[in-house]
Amino acid sequence: MPFRTRSSSSFAHALQKLRPTTTTTASSAASPPLHLQIRPISSLKVEWRKDPKLDEAIENDKRYNLCARVVKEVLNEPGQVIPLRYLEKRRDRMRLKFTVRTFLDRNPGLFDTYYDRVRPKSDLVPFLRASDRLRGFLEEEERIHGANELLIVSKLCKLLMMSKDKVISADKLVHVKREFGFPNDFMVNLVPRHSRYFRLVGSPGEGKSFLELVSYEAEWAKSVIEKRAEEEARLTGIQVRPNFNVKLPPGFFLKKEMREWTRDWLELDYISPYEEVSHLDQASPEMEKRTVGVFHELLSLSLLKRIPVPILGKFTEDCRFSNAFSTVFTRHSGIFYMSLKGNIETAMLREAYKDGVLIDRDPLLEIKDKFVELVEMGWRERRERVRTRKEEFEKDIEMMATGNIRTH
Numbered sequence: 001m002p003f004r005t006r007s008s009s010s011f012a013h014a015l016q017k018l019r020p021t022t023t024t025t026a027s028s029a030a031s032p033p034l035h036l037q038i039r040p041i042s043s044l045k046v047e048w049r050k051d052p053k054l055d056e057a058i059e060n061d062k063r064y065n066l067c068a069r070v071v072k073e074v075l076n077e078p079g080q081v082i083p084l085r086y087l088e089k090r091r092d093r094m095r096l097k098f099t100v101r102t103f104l105d106r107n108p109g110l111f112d113t114y115y116d117r118v119r120p121k122s123d124l125v126p127f128l129r130a131s132d133r134l135r136g137f138l139e140e141e142e143r144i145h146g147a148n149e150l151l152i153v154s155k156l157c158k159l160l161m162m163s164k165d166k167v168i169s170a171d172k173l174v175h176v177k178r179e180f181g182f183p184n185d186f187m188v189n190l191v192p193r194h195s196r197y198f199r200l201v202g203s204p205g206e207g208k209s210f211l212e213l214v215s216y217e218a219e220w221a222k223s224v225i226e227k228r229a230e231e232e233a234r235l236t237g238i239q240v241r242p243n244f245n246v247k248l249p250p251g252f253f254l255k256k257e258m259r260e261w262t263r264d265w266l267e268l269d270y271i272s273p274y275e276e277v278s279h280l281d282q283a284s285p286e287m288e289k290r291t292v293g294v295f296h297e298l299l300s301l302s303l304l305k306r307i308p309v310p311i312l313g314k315f316t317e318d319c320r321f322s323n324a325f326s327t328v329f330t331r332h333s334g335i336f337y338m339s340l341k342g343n344i345e346t347a348m349l350r351e352a353y354k355d356g357v358l359i360d361r362d363p364l365l366e367i368k369d370k371f372v373e374l375v376e377m378g379w380r381e382r383r384e385r386v387r388t389r390k391e392e393f394e395k396d397i398e399m400m401a402t403g404n405i406r407t408h
Contacts, residue, residue: 046330049252051337053356054348058306058341064368067107067375069094074111074128075138083118084126109133109378137374141367145183148363153194154220155180155301160198160213161221162273162294163318170200170209172314179311181303181364187211221274223293224300242270244296245351246334254333262334265289273297273319282322292332294319295347299336303362305352309338309345 073094074082088100096103104111112131115124130138145152159173159180160166170187177183183190191198191211202209222230229242243266248254254262264285271277271290280287298312299305309326316325329338329347339346352360 046254046258046333048330048338049333051249051339053249054337054350054353055339055341056356057348057353057358058339058346061304062342064372064375066094066096066103067110068371070096070100070103070107071110071130071134075130081116081127081129084113084128087128104128106382107375107378108382109374133374133377137370140370142183144364144366144370149190151363152182152186152190153197154217156182156186156191156211157197157213157215157217157220158274158297158301160211161216162297163315164278164320165318166213166216167210168315168318170202170211172318173211176307176311176314179302179304179307181362181367221272223272223274223297225270225293225296226272244270244292244332244335247350248334252333262332277320282320287320288328291321291325291328292335294321295325295328296335296349299347299349299352300360303365303368304358305360306339306346306348309347312347 070087073087073090074080084100091097091100104113109131111128111134113126113128116127117124156173160168173182174187177186187200191200195214197213197215197217199212199214200209201212223242225242225244229240232240246262246266265288268285268289271286271293273290273294273296275290277287277290280290295312298315299307309329313321313325315321316323326338326345326347329336335350337348337350339348349360352358
């Protein structure tokens with residue numbers, strides 16, 4: 001059966017002669033399905049290639065992510081205050097390569113410093129607490145979460161709907177909240193408000209709590225790819241078969257065997273990540289198609305359309321991934337990119353980026369935008385202070401030089 005990929009890369013041109021037409025007609029839709037004989041997946045290998053533009057997208061976020069880790073460390077403390085020396089001892093955990101005082105100097109506006117006693121009658125020591133600016137950001141964050149609550153609920157439902165038993169460990173969901181944009185307190189605040197969809201069994205934090213799906217919403221059981229095909233059919237009036245966009249960067253070519261395998265694999269029917277697949281052989285091309293579909297959907301649900309591979313690995317049992325699931329990202333390099341930036345494997349969705357810039361923006365990314373504004377305001381103030389000090393120093397040197405000349 002034909003399909004549409006809309007890819008314009010060198011890979012698309014290489015496959016062009018091997019592909020059928022891009023849309024279905026009445027006669028072709030009525031024809032019997034193809035029965036393809038596809039080579040075993042285990043024999044296929046694709047060499048990893050660096051994509052500098054996608055790596056740059058991760059690199060550009062490093063400084064903001066560091067600020068976010070330090071802020072999280074302080075806000076997680078009782079009363080949201082911490083002695084500076086205690087925070088200094090956690091530098092390794094925060095992956096902070098310089099002292100906390102240096103961090104504060106480089107990133108002003110996040111915290112206020114004040115003096116207090118750790119214990120009664122002990123000496124006064126510096127403490128950190130959230131600045132008024134940071135408090136303002138936290139209020140904005142809460143507002144944005146509230147305005148997008150239904151989106152958050154749908155994401156949570158979708159994760160449960162993709163799992164084999166429609167249930168996932170609550171602690172696991174808490175661990176991945178940052179990737180999907182869930183509020184910090186979603187398990188104790190948001191979940192109870194939506195008992196129509198969820199049931200929490202046990203207590204989060206004890207390792208034996210689970211979130212169960214209560215109501216299966218058919219409208220939410222449609223993947224990004226299925227919705228895209230429906231929208232295209234609506235706009236063109238032509239039935240479009242759901243399938244993956246395949247686009248490789250210029251200069252990236254696949255060997256003939258892999259090119260032919262990919263052609264045949266794309267011919268297989270798309271399998272929704274929300275379908276029941278217990279009948280599929282784990283090593284079959286069909287299961288590979290379903291696995292790629294699940295990863296595509298997980299990355300599509302994420303804020304930045306990228307997720308560290310170890311975090312995706314937490315869904316191995318829930319979503320029936322094989323233990324070698326990460327090979328999917330290099331084998332399907334036209335759909336995903338595996339970044340090794342920062343010594344962490346990160347799976348990225350190629351179609352969500354253009355020239356290394358995220359174009360498929362989640363509404364919850366407004367929170368990140370607000371945080372970036374907060375951090376950059378402090379950077380501008382620091383640059384202005386440094387510039388002022390430099391001008392004053394140069395003026396002092398000039399006055400001293402003028403005074404020496406007059407003396408002589």
